[in-house]
Amino acid sequence: DGGITQSPKYLFRKEGQNVTLSCEQNLNHDAMYWYRQDPGQGLRLIYYSQIVNDFQKGDIAEGYSVSREKKESFPLTVTSAQKNPTAFYLCASTQPSGTEKLFFGSGTQLSVL
Amino acid sequence: QKEVEQNSGPLSVPEGAIASLNCTYSDRVSQSFFWYRQYSGKSPELIMSIYSNGDKEDGRFTAQLNKASQYVSLLIRDSQPSDSATYLCAVFGAGSYQLTFGKGTKLSVIP
Numbered sequence: 001d002g003g004i005t006q007s008p009k010y011l012f013r014k015e016g017q018n019v020t021l022s023c024e025q026n027l028n029h030d031a032m033y034w035y036r037q038d039p040g041q042g043l044r045l046i047y048y049s050q051i052v053n054d055f056q057k058g059d060i061a062e063g064y065s066v067s068r069e070k071k072e073s074f075p076l077t078v079t080s081a082q083k084n085p086t087a088f089y090l091c092a093s094t095q096p097s098g099t100e101k102l103f104f105g106s107g108t109q110l111s112v113l
Numbered sequence: 114q115k116e117v118e119q120n121s122g123p124l125s126v127p128e129g130a131i132a133s134l135n136c137t138y139s140d141r142v143s144q145s146f147f148w149y150r151q152y153s154g155k156s157p158e159l160i161m162s163i164y165s166n167g168d169k170e171d172g173r174f175t176a177q178l179n180k181a182s183q184y185v186s187l188l189i190r191d192s193q194p195s196d197s198a199t200y201l202c203a204v205f206g207a208g209s210y211q212l213t214f215g216k217g218t219k220l221s222v223i224p
Contacts, residue, residue, distance in 0.1 A: 033212075040121070040216070041216055041217075042117075042214040042215050042216040042217055043157070043201070043203075043214040044214075045211055045212075045213075048211065058211065088154075090156055090157070100145050100205045100212060101147070101162055102147075102159070102203075102212055103159070104156040104157050104158075105156060106155070106156050107155070107156045109154075
């Protein structure tokens with residue numbers, strides 16, 4: 001089945017630790033996105049990538065890093081510089097076409113120990 | 114800063130009634146508009162997209178777009194308890210690669 005796979009479903013971070021969230025898609029989409037969602041809030045864009053080996057910062061990129069070495073994969077690293085990382089992280093993808101329907105993975109809940 | 118505004122609710126409607134969800138956006142050149150449904154602890158699910166002025170119907174859902182008023186709405190007819198969720202409005206601007214989301218409206222359908 002085609003889709004977007006995020007792992008792990010739950011992740012715990014110790015203070016000062018970097019953690020990496022995985023996002024893989026087999027939809028052959030060129031564009032991939034990372035969003036953060038806090039309780040009772042909408043989605044805020046962290047990073048996005050329109051093509052392999054290229055990515056741009058979103059509205060809240062500080063304390064995060066990404067890579068896009070393969071079309072299928074867009075991992076997100078939450079660095080120790082992100083002082084308030086507890087949130088629900090969502091990966092999404094789309095095929096840029098003018099209609100821009102985003103499809104989401106199942107999400108990763110990150111908490112701080 | 115492009116903004117998408119929604120009433121956070123909660124919006125409570127009785128089962129079988131029409132639920133009306135509203136959204137306004139600030140970027141006048143926005144081109145694509147979406148409604149997502151999100152159950153608690155789950156990822157958003159696309160339920161409607163609309164690109165031109167007027168109404169678009171899909172089953173019990175109708176999306177309405179008025180670009181002059183920068184307003185988009187979602188009507189849910191014959192509301193069911195299973196429709197209870199948070200509904201997110203999202204807008205895609207011209208020349209942008211970003212989809213901007215509102216904070217969502219929480220809908221409760223009372224049996």
